[in-house]
Amino acid sequence: MADRINYASGRVNQPLAEFEIRERLEDLLGAVLTSRRTAAEPALKLSHLHRSEQDFALHWTGVISKSNSEMAFQFVSHVTHAFSLLDTDGVTQWIIEAMDIYDRDGLYLGSAALRGVEVFAEKLVQKQYSVTFNDVVTVMNKFAIGVSGRHLGIDEDKKAWTDTETMYLPHSVRQFESSRRNFELYKAMVGFMLAQSRFGTFRVDQATGVPIVCTKIADYRDPARALRIFEAVEEHRLLARLEAELPGLARQMRTLKQDASSGQQITSEFPEFEQVQDSGATVNDSLSVVKQLYDKKVNFPEPACYQGVIDLERVRLVTRQRVEKEREKFRTDLALLAEGVQDESVLDREGLKRETYEVSYSQDMESDSQGDGELTVTIEGQPVAPPEDMVQTAKSIVQDFGEIPEDYLVPAETGLYDAGQSTEDRPEKEVGKFEDGVFYDEWDYRRCHYRKNWCVLKELEMHPGSAQTVTAILDKYFHLVRDIRKSFEALRGDERMLRRQKNGDDIDIDAVVDSYVDVVKGEELSERLFIKSRKMERNLAVVFMVDVSGSTKGWINEAERESLVLLSEALETLGDRYAIYGFSGMTRKRCEVYRIKTFEEPYNHHVKARMAGMKPQDYTRMGVVIRHLTEKLKRIDAKTRVLITISDGKPDDYDGYRGEYGIEDTRQALLEAKHAGIHPFCVTIDTHAHEYLPHMYGHVNYTVVSDIRKLPLKVSDIYRKLTT
Amino acid sequence: MYRIESEEYQISQQPYYAPQGNEIELFESAYQNCIPVLLKGPTGCGKSRFMEYMAWRLGRSLVTVACHDDLTASDLVGRYLIVGGETQWVDGPLTRAVRIGGICYLDEIVEARKDTTVVIHPLADDRRVLPIDKTGELLYASDHFNLTISYNPGYQSVLKDLKQSTRQRFLSLEFDYPNEILEQSIIVHESGIDPGNAAALVRFAIMTRNLKGSGLEEGASTRLLIHAAKLMVYGVAPLDACNACISQTLTDDPEILTAIQEMASSLF
Numbered sequence: 005m006a007d008r009i010n011y012a013s014g015r016v017n018q019p020l021a022e023f024e025i026r027e028r029l030e031d032l033l034g035a036v037l038t039s040r041r042t043a044a045e046p047a048l049k050l051s052h053l054h055r056s057e058q059d060f061a062l063h064w065t066g067v068i069s070k071s072n073s074e075m076a077f078q079f080v081s082h083v084t085h086a087f088s089l090l091d092t093d094g095v096t097q098w099i100i101e102a103m104d105i106y107d108r109d110g111l112y113l114g115s116a117a118l119r120g121v122e123v124f125a126e127k128l129v130q131k132q133y134s135v136t137f138n139d140v141v142t143v144m145n146k147f148a149i150g151v152s153g154r155h156l157g158i159d160e161d162k163k164a165w166t167d168t169e170t171m172y173l174p175h176s177v178r179q180f181e182s183s184r185r186n187f188e189l190y191k192a193m194v195g196f197m198l199a200q201s202r203f204g205t206f207r208v209d210q211a212t213g214v215p216i217v218c219t220k221i222a223d224y225r226d227p228a229r230a231l232r233i234f235e236a237v238e239e240h241r242l243l244a245r246l247e248a249e250l251p252g253l254a255r256q257m258r259t260l261k262q263d264a265s266s267g268q269q270i271t272s273e274f275p276e277f278e279q280v281q282d283s284g285a286t287v288n289d290s291l292s293v294v295k296q297l298y299d300k301k302v303n304f305p306e307p308a309c310y311q312g313v314i315d316l317e318r319v320r321l322v323t324r325q326r327v328e329k330e331r332e333k334f335r336t337d338l339a340l341l342a343e344g345v346q347d348e349s350v351l352d353r354e355g356l357k358r359e360t361y362e363v364s365y366s367q368d369m370e371s372d373s374q375g376d377g378e379l380t381v382t383i384e385g386q387p388v389a390p391p392e393d394m395v396q397t398a399k400s401i402v403q404d405f406g407e408i409p410e411d412y413l414v415p416a417e418t419g420l421y422d423a424g425q426s427t428e429d430r431p432e433k434e435v436g437k438f439e440d441g442v443f444y445d446e447w448d449y450r451r452c453h454y455r456k457n458w459c460v461l462k463e464l465e466m467h468p469g470s471a472q473t474v475t476a477i478l479d480k481y482f483h484l485v486r487d488i489r490k491s492f493e494a495l496r497g498d499e500r501m502l503r504r505q506k507n508g509d510d511i512d513i514d515a516v517v518d519s520y521v522d523v524v525k526g527e528e529l530s531e532r533l534f535i536k537s538r539k540m541e542r543n544l545a546v547v548f549m550v551d552v553s554g555s556t557k558g559w560i561n562e563a564e565r566e567s568l569v570l571l572s573e574a575l576e577t578l579g580d581r582y583a584i585y586g587f588s589g590m591t592r593k594r595c596e597v598y599r600i601k602t603f604e605e606p607y608n609h610h611v612k613a614r615m616a617g618m619k620p621q622d623y624t625r626m627g628v629v630i631r632h633l634t635e636k637l638k639r640i641d642a643k644t645r646v647l648i649t650i651s652d653g654k655p656d657d658y659d660g661y662r663g664e665y666g667i668e669d670t671r672q673a674l675l676e677a678k679h680a681g682i683h684p685f686c687v688t689i690d691t692h693a694h695e696y697l698p699h700m701y702g703h704v705n706y707t708v709v710s711d712i713r714k715l716p717l718k719v720s721d722i723y724r725k726l727t728t
Numbered sequence: 729m730y731r732i733e734s735e736e737y738q739i740s741q742q743p744y745y746a747p748q749g750n751e752i753e754l755f756e757s758a759y760q761n762c763i764p765v766l767l768k769g770p771t772g773c774g775k776s777r778f779m780e781y782m783a784w785r786l787g788r789s790l791v792t793v794a795c796h797d798d799l800t801a802s803d804l805v806g807r808y809l810i811v812g813g814e815t816q817w818v819d820g821p822l823t824r825a826v827r828i829g830g831i832c833y834l835d836e837i838v839e840a841r842k843d844t845t846v847v848i849h850p851l852a853d854d855r856r857v858l859p860i861d862k863t864g865e866l867l868y869a870s871d872h873f874n875l876t877i878s879y880n881p882g883y884q885s886v887l888k889d890l891k892q893s894t895r896q897r898f899l900s901l902e903f904d905y906p907n908e909i910l911e912q913s914i915i916v917h918e919s920g921i922d923p924g925n926a927a928a929l930v931r932f933a934i935m936t937r938n939l940k941g942s943g944l945e946e947g948a949s950t951r952l953l954i955h956a957a958k959l960m961v962y963g964v965a966p967l968d969a970c971n972a973c974i975s976q977t978l979t980d981d982p983e984i985l986t987a988i989q990e991m992a993s994s995l996f
Contacts (some may be wrong), residue, residue, distance in 0.1 A: 142983045143986045144989070145938055146942060146988075149942050151991060152934075152993065153938040249931075250995055251928075252994045253994035256993070442965045517815070521808045683889075694941065703882075704883070708940070708942060
């Protein structure tokens with residue numbers, strides 16, 4: 005305020021004097037002024053403002069008095085205060101809001117709104133600077149993946165906390181008066197939770213399979229008090245650990261903590277805290293400090309702003325489930341790995357002998373159990389490369405235990421890993437009834453051979469919807485469609501110079517030189533001396549295989565439809581041959597493929613109607629569909645043939661087609677496609693896809709689109725990259 | 729005939745190369761046994777440096793060709809030029825390497841036109857000949873000649889794939905980013921940065937590599953780290969160096985960019 009007045013004094017427009025203002029106000033507000041309620045006080049206040057603000061105030065007083073003089077009086081009484089809190093834009097917003105309230109709710113509430121300028125200013129500041137979960141979720145997701153190397157889920161909740169698998173963040177953060185700082189606070193929350201998992205706050209006790217902290221805290225007479233102390237100590241320890249690993253983040257966190265406590269000295273430190281400052285301090289050290297402090301009658305510092313809460317019960321539950329699952333998974337992986345290496349003679353009935361193999365998890369550098377090591381498996385002296393998902397499991401196990409416990413190193417007994425899959429007992433003859441379908445084999449990974457004529461597949465027409473839907477989508481993405489067309493046109497316009505032509509637009513100097521050489525040598529003069537520019541034919545055929553299983557209901561189905569519409573626009577520009585099929589089904593006897601567009605059919609309103617009619621159906625039996633579409637592609641004469649799957653998850657069907665079985669059959673079907681000279685590719689929105697897609701499609705042949713709303717934009721982009 | 733100065737392809741000073749595994753021995757064995765070599769690996773992980781080092785170590789000339797999508801067989805083999813009313817044959821890089829018994833390194837071979845396979849195939853099997861159709865010459869490679877090609881298997885394009893008939897002529901060496909300690913010492917050596925900052929750069933690189941497949945096509949390469957380290961040694965603030973050399977180079981997507989920048993600001 006002060007600087008504004010100084011600034012104004014140098015202006016040509018001198019501020020109006022008090023009496024001038026009073027006169028103007030009396031003109032405007034005459035109707036509501038009495039002998040006791042004069043314009044003197046507002047005029048005096050206004051006289052301290054500089055000229056532009058005075059003009060602004062008088063202008064609005066005039067405007068408001070046309071609606072209601074009382075409102076105008078209230079306005080002019082509070083406008084000086086408003087200017088001390090808000091800038092001109094803010095004041096305008098305050099006026100507009102109050103007038104809206106007056107129009108809607110009458111004079112009483114309207115003038116209350118004008119009097120409540122302070123509340124308004126506060127709300128405005130918060131609105132301006134607050135950052136919401138939706139603003140940051142994508143960035144924080146990538147940040148977490150980058151920093152931790154693992155795919156931890158992020159979700160929204162009332163407070164920041166983690167159950168060790170998913171990080172929960174509050175809906176919005178408005179603690180600081182700057183959106184940058186509020187964003188940093190989100191980052192600090194994520195950073196703190198990553199530190200909790202990285203530095204073993206929830207380290208699991210090997211004997212019980214429960215995090216140590218859960219048991220220890222529960223032992224206290226007052227667990228709530230113990231937990232509060234633990235949180236304070238642990239915050240100290242984690243910050244010290246972060247200091248060494250991510251000094252920049254630790255610095256940001258310290259600054260946030262300092263600022264959030266608005267400058268108070270927050271070092272209500274205890275000498276005991278020193279014990280966890282060491283770079284090797286573990287959760288056990290923290291717990292022993294809790295023990296020392298528990299009986300002291302002292303107040304503990306407020307939790308830091310980024311600290312969130314610890315929910316021991318949820319942690320216990322989630323950890324126990326995960327530990328169980330991963331233990332089985334690791335042992336199964338080990339057994340599978342061993343089976344692959346050993347020949348029949350060595351593998352005795354009881355499985356693998358402990359002496360014959362060795363599993364070790366080596367840590368890089370001085371790091372202690374932070375999940376950065378390398379998993380090495382040696383079977384009978386032969387090093388074996390463990391699959392990527394096994395390495396991920398190992399990482400997760402090491403995060404829980406600090407090492408891989410001994411009992412994990414016993415491979416699951418042969419046969420354990422196919423428990424619960426009861427496809428065996430179905431008589432194979434039954435299928436014969438379905439004569440109008442096409443029969444396909446299915447791969448059984450346990451038997452390592454095909455089940456003959458196992459699946460019946462019917463090709464149906466997708467039930468048409470209204471072609472209007474497509475028009476609406478095109479309208480919605482008007483700009484994007486234009487951009488996509490342009491970028492695809494650039495692809496198509498890839499004109500090639502054809503050299504050494506019999507006729508053409510230009511003389512081919514190289515050819516002339518060559519023929520000159522020929523002539524000198526006494527040979528015949530070539531006729532091919534021209535350059536012709538011609539569009540290169542892309543000669544590419546692509547089939548899109550779209551998941552319309554039940555799980556795509558809602559958003560995903562919508563996004564798939566939009567993707568297809570945009571893609572069709574792009575492909576029409578490009579001139580590539582393409583076909584689109586949806587797929588779903590229920591059990592091996594009712595696998596269904598829905599025609600949306602065949603290779604022969606032009607992109608017309610029938611196709612559009614079928615796109616619009618795409619509805620979620622049942623399950624996802626992928627292998628048989630891949631085989632069917634491979635057959636179709638094989639019949640197309642093109643130099644490059646591509647099969648692109650758009651899907652939302654793992655293969656899954658009612659009759660045991662899930663887990664390993666489904667993945668292995670799909671993988672086998674994809675291998676068959678590759679042998680037929682077809683390039684398979686997968687676009688998925690399943691964020692867990694990294695666990696199984698590399699195995700199915702290969703490391704480079706898939707893309708995960710983590711934000712489903714971006715699917716329509718991404719699919720065309722991916723296609724463009726894929727085919728250039 | 730055009731005279732070949734083999735000295736210009738000689739590498740006189742020992743290039744710095746820190747081995748990741750047994751690739752030096754493998755390459756040497758391949759060279760001594762006249763087996764062509766295929767180097768696989770992401771960009772900026774040291775493939776070209778390895779070739780320089782091997783050429784120096786074996787005392788051979790190194791002819792490097794960066795392949796692009798308009799590179800034809802005659803660009804590799806050679807062509808006639810007219811000089812003062814007379815035609816004169818000029819060797820292409822591949823022919824030159826065969827003549828001088830050097831190592832020919834075709835970088836990013838999948839980028840080249842398909843007709844280059846015509847000249848690569850006979851050179852890369854036991855015939856070891858280079859047919860030059862324009863001169864009618866059949867050039868036999870000496871035991872000193874070696875053909876090495878490189879390619880990056882991480883590209884997601886169905887059109888850029890190496891055919892089996894080509895691949896199966898080569899011994900394959902897989903390259904990846906070096907492990908943390910090695911990468912750190914490489915950065916220290918190449919840029920003269922202090923080990924602490926080098927370690928932070930390596931950690932940053934690992935974070936970006938974790939994002940591969942989740943929005944990034946490729947993580948930060950060792951080469952980018954060296955660039956950033958050089959700037960830091962020169963006096964540029966670490967965050968600015970990381971932003972300019974690494975974050976902005978890796979992506980244009982604003983959200984991923986923010987995430988990467990936040991990773992950098994967590995480290996420095």
